Amino acid sequence: MVGTVVxxxxxxxxxxxxxxxxxxxxxxxFSPLLAAMSYIGALLGTLTGLAILGRSGLALAYSxxxxxxxxxxxxxxxxxxxxxxWRSVVAAILNALFTSLIQVALSSSLQQVQTGLPxxxxxxxxxxxxxxxxxxxxxxxxxxxxxxxSTPEKHRADHVAGNDGSFSRPLPKxxxxxxxxxxxxxxxxxx
Numbered sequence: 001m002v003g004t005v006v007x008x009x010x011x012x013x014x015x016x017x018x019x020x021x022x023x024x025x026x027x028x029x030f031s032p033l034l035a036a037m038s039y040i041g042a043l044l045g046t047l048t049g050l051a052i053l054g055r056s057g058l059a060l061a062y063s064x065x066x067x068x069x070x071x072x073x074x075x076x077x078x079x080x081x082x083x084x085x086w087r088s089v090v091a092a093i094l095n096a097l098f099t100s101l102i103q104v105a106l107s108s109s110l111q112q113v114q115t116g117l118p119x120x121x122x123x124x125x126x127x128x129x130x131x132x133x134x135x136x137x138x139x140x141x142x143x144x145x146x147x148x149x150s151t152p153e154k155h156r157a158d159h160v161a162g163n164d165g166s167f168s169r170p171l172p173k174x175x176x177x178x179x180x181x182x183x184x185x186x187x188x189x190x191x
Contacts, residue, residue, distance in 0.1 A: 006064030007042035007071050011121075015063055033152040034079040037089070038071050041096045045070025048100035069103050069124040070096035076128050079152035083159040087142040091135065099127040 002017060008027070009020035028035040042064075049066030050057050060066045078084055078092035103123035110117055135143050146155040 001043070001046065001061075003046050003061040003064050004039065004042040004067055006062075007046065007067030008038060008064075010064040010068035011072065020064070031079065031151040031153060033084055033156075034075055037078040037084075037092060037152075038075045041074025041092070042067035042071040044074070044093060044096040045100045045103070048097055049104055052101070052104045066100070066103070069121060069127075070099045072121060072124040073099040073128050073131075076124075077131065079155075080149065081132060081145060083144040083146055083155045084152045085142070085144070085156075088144075091131070091143060095127055095131045098131070099123050102127050 005017060005024070006015060006020045008023045009016055014020065024035060027038060045067040046061050050061050057066060074092040074096045077095045078088045082088040103119065106123055107119050110119065144159060146158065
């Protein structure tokens with residue numbers, strides 16, 4: 001579907017298939033997981049928008065305008081703000097659907113009021129902000145935030161290795177014994 005490809009171009013207000021393919025290629029080189037989640041978000045946003053708008057949304061879908069906000073939402077949740085896992089992927093899909101609903105509602109509201117205001121990334125910002133605020137207050141959601149923002153692959157590798165600070169991993173017995181001995185000798189001070 002051309003609209004799902006052009007959605008990445010619409011993030012930068014570029015309505016061109018070739019430029020959009022180059023943007024996807026650049027994202028793919030940077031992070032294959034981020035590229036996959038971005039495309040999934042664009043596809044979900046486009047299909048959800050078409051399901052709501054029907055035939056009247058075909059021009060918007062073809063130009064990529066129904067998918068770019070959901071693309072951003074999915075990439076933010078499943079690759080940027082959380083360590084990628086099955087839970088973050090499900091959360092990203094829900095966020096993309098919610099973003100698409102907000103986009104359709106806001107665009108029809110702005111058209112009825114005839115404000116002339118463009119929609120831009122307002123649906124992405126609203127949806128992702130609400131989602132991040134709600135998930136950060138939920139205990140046991142299973143969503144893990146990385147210590148440093150990097151690629152989804154590095155977030156996942158750090159999480160699996162236990163280097164991300166997201167969960168405490170007990171020190172091996174040898175290190176605990178060494179620290180205890182050094183504390184007794186006055187070489188280091190327990191904090």
